[in-house]
Amino acid sequence: MSDYLEILERSNTGEYITEENWDLEKVVATSRRLVKKYGLQWDRNQVVSDDPSLADAIYQAGYEMAVELGVYCRSTERIIPIKQDEIDAGITNTPQALVMGEGKDARTLYARKLGDERPPLFFGGPPGNPIPQHQLLPNIISYVQEPLIDLATCGTLTEVDGFAVRTGHPMEIVATRLECQIMHAALNKVGRPGMGMLGAQSSVSELGNLAATQPRYLRPCDSHLIPLLNELKIDNRNFSRVVNSLDYGMINASLPCVIVGGLGGGPPGSAVVNVASFLVANVVCRAGYHLLHPIHVRYVSTSTRDVLWVTSIVGQAFARNAPSIIVADIYPKSGTGTKELLYETAANAIVNVVSASHLEGCGSADGSLPNCSGLEARLMAEVALASHRSKMSLREANLWALKLLPLYEHVFTQGAGNPGLPFDQVYDLSSVQPLDFWYEMYVEVKAELQEMGLLL
Amino acid sequence: MIENELIAQITRAVLDGDPEVATDTTHKALEAGIDPLRILNEGLMAGSDEVGKRFESGEYFLPELMLAGRALKAAMEILNPSLAGKIQTAESQGSLRVVIATIQTDIHDIGKNIVASMLTAAGYDVTDLGVDVPLKTILDKAAEGGARVIALSALLTTSMPYMKDLINLLEVRGLRQKYIVLVGGASVTEGWARDIGSDGTARNAAQAVTLVRELLKS
Numbered sequence: 029m030s031d032y033l034e035i036l037e038r039s040n041t042g043e044y045i046t047e048e049n050w051d052l053e054k055v056v057a058t059s060r061r062l063v064k065k066y067g068l069q070w071d072r073n074q075v076v077s078d079d080p081s082l083a084d085a086i087y088q089a090g091y092e093m094a095v096e097l098g099v100y101c102r103s104t105e106r107i108i109p110i111k112q113d114e115i116d117a118g119i120t121n122t123p124q125a126l127v128m129g130e131g132k133d134a135r136t137l138y139a140r141k142l143g144d145e146r147p148p149l150f151f152g153g154p155p156g157n158p159i160p161q162h163q164l165l166p167n168i169i170s171y172v173q174e175p176l177i178d179l180a181t182c183g184t185l186t187e188v189d190g191f192a193v194r195t196g197h198p199m200e201i202v203a204t205r206l207e208c209q210i211m212h213a214a215l216n217k218v219g220r221p222g223m224g225m226l227g228a229q230s231s232v233s234e235l236g237n238l239a240a241t242q243p244r245y246l247r248p249c250d251s252h253l254i255p256l257l258n259e260l261k262i263d264n265r266n267f268s269r270v271v272n273s274l275d276y277g278m279i280n281a282s283l284p285c286v287i288v289g290g291l292g293g294g295p296p297g298s299a300v301v302n303v304a305s306f307l308v309a310n311v312v313c314r315a316g317y318h319l320l321h322p323i324h325v326r327y328v329s330t331s332t333r334d335v336l337w338v339t340s341i342v343g344q345a346f347a348r349n350a351p352s353i354i355v356a357d358i359y360p361k362s363g364t365g366t367k368e369l370l371y372e373t374a375a376n377a378i379v380n381v382v383s384a385s386h387l388e389g390c391g392s393a394d395g396s397l398p399n400c401s402g403l404e405a406r407l408m409a410e411v412a413l414a415s416h417r418s419k420m421s422l423r424e425a426n427l428w429a430l431k432l433l434p435l436y437e438h439v440f441t442q443g444a445g446n447p448g449l450p451f452d453q454v455y456d457l458s459s460v461q462p463l464d465f466w467y468e469m470y471v472e473v474k475a476e477l478q479e480m481g482l483l484l
Numbered sequence: 485m486i487e488n489e490l491i492a493q494i495t496r497a498v499l500d501g502d503p504e505v506a507t508d509t510t511h512k513a514l515e516a517g518i519d520p521l522r523i524l525n526e527g528l529m530a531g532s533d534e535v536g537k538r539f540e541s542g543e544y545f546l547p548e549l550m551l552a553g554r555a556l557k558a559a560m561e562i563l564n565p566s567l568a569g570k571i572q573t574a575e576s577q578g579s580l581r582v583v584i585a586t587i588q589t590d591i592h593d594i595g596k597n598i599v600a601s602m603l604t605a606a607g608y609d610v611t612d613l614g615v616d617v618p619l620k621t622i623l624d625k626a627a628e629g630g631a632r633v634i635a636l637s638a639l640l641t642t643s644m645p646y647m648k649d650l651i652n653l654l655e656v657r658g659l660r661q662k663y664i665v666l667v668g669g670a671s672v673t674e675g676w677a678r679d680i681g682s683d684g685t686a687r688n689a690a691q692a693v694t695l696v697r698e699l700l701k702s
Contacts (some may be wrong), residue, residue, distance in 0.1 A: 047614070052554070056547040102591070102615075156673070158641045186641045195589035195642040205641075231587060232640050258594050265591075287594050325546060325594070328670060357551045380612065396641075396671045443687065 029274055035312060036267055038108045039101035046262075050100045050107070051291055055259050058097060059297040062089040062363040068296035072333050074425035075433070076340045076379055080348060086296070086347035090303020091115070093260075099308045102257060103264040110311050114120065118310025119350045126279065126353055128179055128224025129251050131328030133215075135178040135224060137317055139178040140350035140384040142344060147416050149383050150409045151233050151388035152177030154400035155357060156229055159183035159451070163398060164207070164458045167451050168214035169407060170402030172223060173460065176409035180390060181226040182211055195232040208245035225250040226281060226388070234268040241276045253277035254313040259284075259291045259301050262312050268315055279316040281355070282309035288335050289325030296333040298322060301341045306352065313454035320385055327440045328394040329361035331372040336379045336429060343383030344422075356380035357388030361439045363448030365400030365466055368436040370473040373404050374482075375432040387412055393447045401455055403462045403470050409479065414484045416435050430482060488520050494559065498531025498605075499538075501551025503558035504616045507594060510559045520566040524607075528559055532605035539602075540690050543557070546598060555606040582696065583626045584635040585613035592644035595669060595689075599635065602689040603696065608633075619650045626663060633696055636682075643657040645674075648680040655681075664699045 041294050045054070061067075066085040070077075077083065098109040126137045136151055148286055152171035156312060159167050185203040185206055186193050195205040207230045215223050227246050231237040233397050240246045254269055256262060284305035286292060292301035307342070309315045322338045323330065332337060339356055345351050358380075360372035375391055391399040415425065439446035448454075454466040462470070478484050490513045497506035503585050506528075535552040539546035582603055593615045601614045611629050613622060625697050626634050638644045649668050653688045654660040660681075677685035683699055686692040 052547070052550060060547070141606055184641065192645045193642045194645050195640055197589075200642065232642055257591060265592065275540075287546070289542070290594055293545045293547055326540075326542075394670065420491070481654075 029459065032271065032274060032314065035108065038273070039104045039267070040104055042101070042108050042267050044106050045100070046105065047102065048428050049098070051263075053292045056293070057366035058093050059103050059292045059300055061298045062093060062300055063293065064088070069299070070295040070334065070337050070365070073430065074426060075335070075336045075396060075429040078380065078426065079421035083344040083348050085465035086299045086341050087303055087349040088343070089300040089424050093128050094212060094307040097304070099256070100261045102261050107351055108312065109273035110308055111142065114311050114406050115307050122310050122350070122352045123316055124351065127378045128249055128251060128279065129222050130247070131222035133189060133198065133220045133222030134249070136352045137355075139353050140243060140345045140347060140386065141351065142384050142422075143419070144384065147180040148412055149180040149386045150405070150412070151226060151355060151386070152179050152402060152405040153388070154395065154471035155181045155226070155388060155391050156395045157391055157393070157398055157400045158186045158396070159398045160185060161185055161189070163451055163457065165214055166360060166455065166457045167398070167401070168211055169217055169460045170455055171405050172214055172220060173218045174266055174406045174409070176401050176413070177381040177405060178217065179224045180211060181208060181228065182229055183400070184230040193230065196235060199234040200233060201239040202233060204231040204240045205245055208240050209407070219290070221458060223437050226252070228252045234265045237269050238272050240460040241272055251281045251316065253283045253319070254280045254309070254315065256282060256284035256305050256309055256313065256370055258287055260308060266313070274281065274314060277437050280314050281319055282306065282313040282315035282316055283319045283321060284309060286322045287325050288322050292322050299341050299345070302307055302338060303345055306346065314327045317355055319388065320354050320380070321355050321357035324481060327361060328359065329372070329440070330357065330359045330376055331361055332435065332440060333433060337373065338462050339385070340379050340383040343380060343385045347384035354385045355384035355388050357391060358387060359391040359395055361394060362436065362446040363393030363397060363400045364404065364451065364454045364473045365469070366446055367397070367445050367469055367473055368439050369404055369448060370407055370470060371432050373408050374411045374477060378415050378425050378428045381412040382422055388420060393416070394445065398450045399448045401451055401462065401466070407474065409469060410474070410484055411482065412471070418483050447475060464472035488514060490516060490518065491522065491632055495531040496522060497622055498552050498555050499534060500557050501548055503555045506538065506555040506559040507547030507562050510562045511529065514562070520563055520602065523563060528556055529607060532607070533555055534689055535605055536602055536693070542686070547593070549598060549601040549605070553601040556605055575617065580607070581609045581611070581629055581631040582633040582635055583611045583613060583622065583629060583631040584637070584700070585617035585622050586637045587614040587643055587646045588616055588618045589646065590638045591615045591638045592639035595639065596637035599637070599692045601667065601691050603697070606693045618639070619646065619653055622650060623653065631663065632664065633664045635666045635668070635692070638672065639673045641674045642677070644669070647682070651681045667695065668697065
């Protein structure tokens with residue numbers, strides 16, 4: 029702990045800089061310079077690059093950025109410098125295997141390699157989607173009852189007993205604890221009580237998170253989020269989460285949601301920022317694993333060409349240069365009850381699994397509505413395993429992405445998006461089974477994928 | 485001919501996000517006797533409109549937008565004294581002031597930053613209060629700066645109720661009619677914006693600028 033407290037202290041002693049100047053003079057300027065220095069480019073028809081030198085250059089640029097910039101503490105408006113040997117120690121010490129859960133339901137997450145012969149693991153759940161209280165139990169069950177799902181996550185509660193949940197308010201404690209209790213109830217219901225969880229999704233400030241670090245809620249074998257703020261920033265709320273879990277022994281999942289088209293600029297600069305974010309997260313988030321979740325500056329979703337490119341190249345960059353446990357968050361634009369959701373899920377699954385990531389999903393409908401169900405998580409796992417079994421190459425994965433993108437890209441420019449239907453209109457809440465029309469849609473898309481050559 | 489070149493250089497400086505060139509060429513344009521209104525409309529605003537279009541089309545990203553805002557702000561400091569009395573009364577100056585913030589407990593700022601940059605680039609006097617801003621601070625700053633518009637952002641569904649709280653506070657203080665209150669964020673819908681009594685929401689930054697323009701006209 030004391031070495032971490034030393035880093036924490038730097039947030040009080042580091043160089044003062046306004047946040048705007050950090051953004052423009054540090055992050056933007058460094059990203060632009062490194063993209064130019066390394067000649068980084070992306071090609072919209074090479075969603076999955078098979079050029080190892082590009083992945084290595086992205087990694088090297090991200091490494092330089094991490095060493096050069098460190099991380100910004102928003103609470104104190106100071107730069108926390110991170111020494112090169114600390115970045116290197118973070119890479120050396122990052123877990124290569126990590127047990128989540130307990131007993132027969134425990135799973136071992138591992139740092140994947142390109143072409144890894146071991147199958148990827150799957151977190152099932154809609155991370156952060158707001159779910160009505162009466163639907164949360166069946167919604168979680170819909171994911172964790174799926175045999176291919178290894179680990180659990182869930183949506184968030186926005187109301188408890190009719191009272192609005194507010195961040196930083198006592199209701200956050202109530203909601204976060206209730207969410208964890210409902211997760212355990214769901215795992216018990218499906219006979220998988222030891223399944224590892226990524227929980228406390230209803231906690232945004234440190235309040236709910238701290239209140240949930242008890243075995244009744246989150247066990248030491250579970251994990252919780254330590255977000256990095258956009259870009260390369262942290263604050264005292266998140267430091268509080270880290271010091272609490274370091275003492276408690278719970279697993280930290282770093283979550284830098286790099287904005288593609290944000291401060292990093294286009295896809296190459298955003299990929300560089302994402303690499304730098306994971307490297308500093310080893311140090312300031314004490315991450316056991318990293319969630320790969322870049323989002324599009326206008327369309328949010330991870331399914332766009334440029335965001336898929338970023339997820340693939342960042343996964344490859346780490347697999348080749350600094351093997352780490354990386355879990356790609358799948359956030360489709362479309363919601364349940366639409367075929368586009370299933371195409372988006374398939375594209376994300378293929379691109380990320382061949383690029384050495386595990387998967388989490390799906391935050392359907394941009395994670396902003398309760399329009400999500402376990403059925404798309406089933407497809408996510410099936411498609412990923414089919415890609416894995418067939419030893420799909422990066423080049424083949426690119427061809428798959430190019431086949432799938434035209435089937436759903438129109439949703440990004442639809443004014444209202446493509447939200448589909450809420451969970452209770454696509455699943456029977458009593459039996460927790462998909463309604464016929466939704467199941468038939470899944471069967472149709474699966475048949476289409478098989479016809480296209482996927483060995484499902 | 486020289487006038488046209490200077491105007492084009494001002495536009496280019498905004499497009500390039502270069503505050504030094506923007507201020508330098510604005511100085512030169514004033515010294516050359518170019519009408520300040522022409523510098524504003526054909527130089528600076530033309531540049532900012534083009535920046536907005538390029539961002540919406542995906543050609544420009546957030547850095548270009550933020551840097552253009554910086555260039556525009558720097559040039560306006562040079563131009564403002566010459567514009568005084570030419571286009572705006574004190575009252576209409578006030579109508580151009582916007583206070584924007586990510587509401588208390590929420591720390592997400594990219595969407596808010598984009599809207600702030602687009603509003604700045606569109607010529608509004610934007611005070612960006614940052615993230616996790618307490619309701620009282622927002623109200624105090626809006627009153628101090630004589631703002632006409634309060635723009636609130638929240639990504640988190642569990643921070644959105646604080647937007648409603650701010651509107652309620654304005655109502656109980658008898659200040660609701662003084663401000664146009666806009667709300668935005670990934671989970672904010674038109675229905676929700678209406679239900680909490682705001683004056684509207686927009687799907688993206690360009691629509692937010694249009695909405696502000698329309699509401700200030702009405």
